[in-house]
Amino acid sequence: MTEVTGVFDGHCHVASTRFIPRAFVEDxxxxxxxxxxxxxxxxxxxxxxxxxxxxxxxxxxxxxxxxMDAAGVERAVLLVPDFGLRMAGTAEPEEAARLxxxxxxxxxxxFWVYIGVDxxxxxxxxxxxxxxVDAYGLDGVKLYPPCGYSPSDPGLYPYYEICADRAxxxxxxxxxxxxxxxxxxxxxxxxxxAARDFPDIPFVLGHGGLTHVDTCAYLAAxxxxxxxxxxxxxxxxxxxxxxxxxxxxxxxxxxxxxxFGTDWPLGxxxxxxxxxxxxxxxxxxxxxxxxxxxxNLLLRENLLRVLAxxxxxxx
Amino acid sequence: MSADAAQLEKLLVEWxxxxxxxxSGVVIGPSTNxxxxxxxxxxxxxxxxxxLEEEADAEFDFATFDPIKGVSIQGLIKHCVK
Numbered sequence: 001m002t003e004v005t006g007v008f009d010g011h012c013h014v015a016s017t018r019f020i021p022r023a024f025v026e027d028x029x030x031x032x033x034x035x036x037x038x039x040x041x042x043x044x045x046x047x048x049x050x051x052x053x054x055x056x057x058x059x060x061x062x063x064x065x066x067x068m069d070a071a072g073v074e075r076a077v078l079l080v081p082d083f084g085l086r087m088a089g090t091a092e093p094e095e096a097a098r099l100x101x102x103x104x105x106x107x108x109x110x111f112w113v114y115i116g117v118d119x120x121x122x123x124x125x126x127x128x129x130x131x132x133v134d135a136y137g138l139d140g141v142k143l144y145p146p147c148g149y150s151p152s153d154p155g156l157y158p159y160y161e162i163c164a165d166r167a168x169x170x171x172x173x174x175x176x177x178x179x180x181x182x183x184x185x186x187x188x189x190x191x192x193x194a195a196r197d198f199p200d201i202p203f204v205l206g207h208g209g210l211t212h213v214d215t216c217a218y219l220a221a222x223x224x225x226x227x228x229x230x231x232x233x234x235x236x237x238x239x240x241x242x243x244x245x246x247x248x249x250x251x252x253x254x255x256x257x258x259x260f261g262t263d264w265p266l267g268x269x270x271x272x273x274x275x276x277x278x279x280x281x282x283x284x285x286x287x288x289x290x291x292x293x294x295x296n297l298l299l300r301e302n303l304l305r306v307l308a309x310x311x312x313x314x315x
Numbered sequence: 316m317s318a319d320a321a322q323l324e325k326l327l328v329e330w331x332x333x334x335x336x337x338x339s340g341v342v343i344g345p346s347t348n349x350x351x352x353x354x355x356x357x358x359x360x361x362x363x364x365x366x367l368e369e370e371a372d373a374e375f376d377f378a379t380f381d382p383i384k385g386v387s388i389q390g391l392i393k394h395c396v397k
Contacts, residue, residue: 036362039334043365051361054377070383235357270357271350272383 007277008303009068009076011171011206011231011261014103015058015268019080019096021087025052027178055268061103064264065110071273072281075110075313077261077303078103079171079206081144082116086181093117094128101136112311114140114171118147119155126158133166139311140169145190146181151203152193160198167308169202171229175211188216195223202306204259207232209249217249220257227306228254231263234276243285250287255294259302320392323371327388330366334359348385360386364395371396 013019029049036042058064061078068076080096091099093116100113115138117129132138141163143151151172163170174188188205195203208216208228219226230249234242249258262276270276280286287295304312324345331343334355341347341354349355355363364375375395 032358051377267357269360269382
């Protein structure tokens with residue numbers, strides 16, 4: 001068996017109710033309930049949400065680090081969406097940044113942190129963002145357009161100016177999500193104007209290797225600063241055979257623009273990171289016909305390329 | 316193994332067989348690794364656990380369940396019915 005070392009996971013979250021709203025969990029549970037109900041197997045209402053919520057008690061990321069160690073994942077990006085203006089009950093951005101800083105201090109050298117912003121927070125939000133970046137050495141921005149704004153919203157441009165100055169990447173959720181949020185602003189084409197206006201900022205299309213794949217692939221192929229994330233690859237209801245899907249993705253000629261990510265804790269019950277990484281790295285399908293050079297780009301180097309020089313680990 | 320546990324195993328094997336509709340080509344048994352690629356996804360595992368809770372009249376503690384070594388019917392029953 002090949003030893004798995006040196007993999008970077010470009011898409012993780014701390015599985016904590018401090019950062020993931022209960023309303024979001026309930027939305028996810030409702031889809032599970034719907035699918036199970038269609039097969040006459042629906043559990044009692046609320047049980048799925050309770051079960052999912054119970055898996056979000058890893059407040060200090062100790063469980064995640066344990067899984068990373070078991071899976072050979074050296075380091076991961078922690079994404080911190082700002083749900084605050086749409087879903088209540090989670091830490092406000094500055095508190096979330098502080099808590100993630102504590103997590104980084106607890107697990108040195110294991111995490112990058114991309115903090116969530118929302119253009120509707122106004123000038124105060126921009127000032128707070130710059131303060132957070134200075135205080136905690138944050139590594140990037142996380143956008144969650146389904147909360148109700150376009151990633152090309154002019155209200156985001158002051159944030160982008162700061163990102164351009166500091167060479168910070170912007171990670172943008174694309175595609176479907178919780179049922180009560182907006183899918184229109186999450187279409188990947190919504191990034192196009194911002195990507196043209198800020199050619200020096202790397203924009204990473206979250207889940208772009210999973211949904212709207214053709215659109216994301218041509219954006220990545222033709223916009224030099226647009227990248228594609230694979231997060232959620234093992235959890236899409238239409239992708240029970242995800243190794244074949246990833247293999248097709250890795251044969252589209254954009255391996256220099258794809259960043260490997262899992263979207264942990266999504267799929268945690270399904271064998272965890274170790275199960276996923278075992279199939280990705282040692283399985284017969286995912287990298288079939290993919291060169292060793294490309295594999296290194298996908299699992300490690302592409303993420304390093306989008307990070308600011310100061311965020312990259314010392315050689 | 317108690318008769319109750321044996322009955323639960325049988326019921327859960329039947330549930331999984333119904334779910335996969337014979338498409339996987341894998342023979343399902345109590346020790347089959349259900350998180351094996353292409354067999355059950357996370358949604359289905361949550362559904363299976365909910366079914367187990369109903370049949371066992373017990374609550375499954377998700378917070379202490381460790382899926383890293385794989386998920387099997389035997390393992391789920393052992394964790395749920397203590």
